Amino acid sequence: MTSTNTTEDPLPRLREICLSLPEVTEKISHGTPTWFVRRTFVMFAEHHHGHPHVAFWCAAPPGVQEDLVAAEPERFFRPAYVGHRGWLGVVLDGEGDAAVDWDEITGIVTDAYRTVAPKKLVALLG
Numbered sequence: 747m748t749s750t751n752t753t754e755d756p757l758p759r760l761r762e763i764c765l766s767l768p769e770v771t772e773k774i775s776h777g778t779p780t781w782f783v784r785r786t787f788v789m790f791a792e793h794h795h796g797h798p799h800v801a802f803w804c805a806a807p808p809g810v811q812e813d814l815v816a817a818e819p820e821r822f823f824r825p826a827y828v829g830h831r832g833w834l835g836v837v838l839d840g841e842g843d844a845a846v847d848w849d850e851i852t853g854i855v856t857d858a859y860r861t862v863a864p865k866k867l868v869a870l871l872g
Contacts, residue, residue: 756838756846757790760802763852764788767859768870783863788855791825791835799837801825804858806834820844834858 757779764770764781771782779790788804803825811834814822821844825835836854838846860868 756800757792759848760788760790760838760851760855763848763855767856768863768867770859783859783867785862787858787862800839801835801837803828803833803835804854805861806832806854807857807861808832810834810857818844 761772761779761781764787765772767783769783770787773780773782775786775789778792780786781788786805788802791801791803801823809832811822811824811829811832814834815824821837821840823829823835823837825833829835834854836851837844838851840846856871860871
């Protein structure tokens with residue numbers, strides 16, 4: 747497990763993970779860094795809409811949001827505006843049991859990519 751503490755800025759690491767995927771671009775959307783593979787799949791959310799944490803919001807496969815939020819509400823949440831579509835909120839400034847596991851974050855981001863990317867790009871992931 748590769749974790750981080752609350753003093754580390756998580757944005758560069760999140761950016762590196764997102765941009766390592768095929769044909770991903772980054773743009774500022776709604777005032778925050780956002781990553782696209784034709785459509786949005788991850789959005790950085792630093793205290794976005796009054797949320798108490800630095801986090802990111804991402805597309806998620808069906809049922810994943812509900813399962814993770816129910817199992818670990820200190821690490822995962824239903825984000826404003828897109829939560830009703832199954833998007834997942836992921837806390838990036840947690841401590842203790844809620845500390846960030848970057849291997850897990852890589853998996854979550856990759857799943858978000860697979861959820862929205864065209865099949866030909868998903869196939870490049872193997």
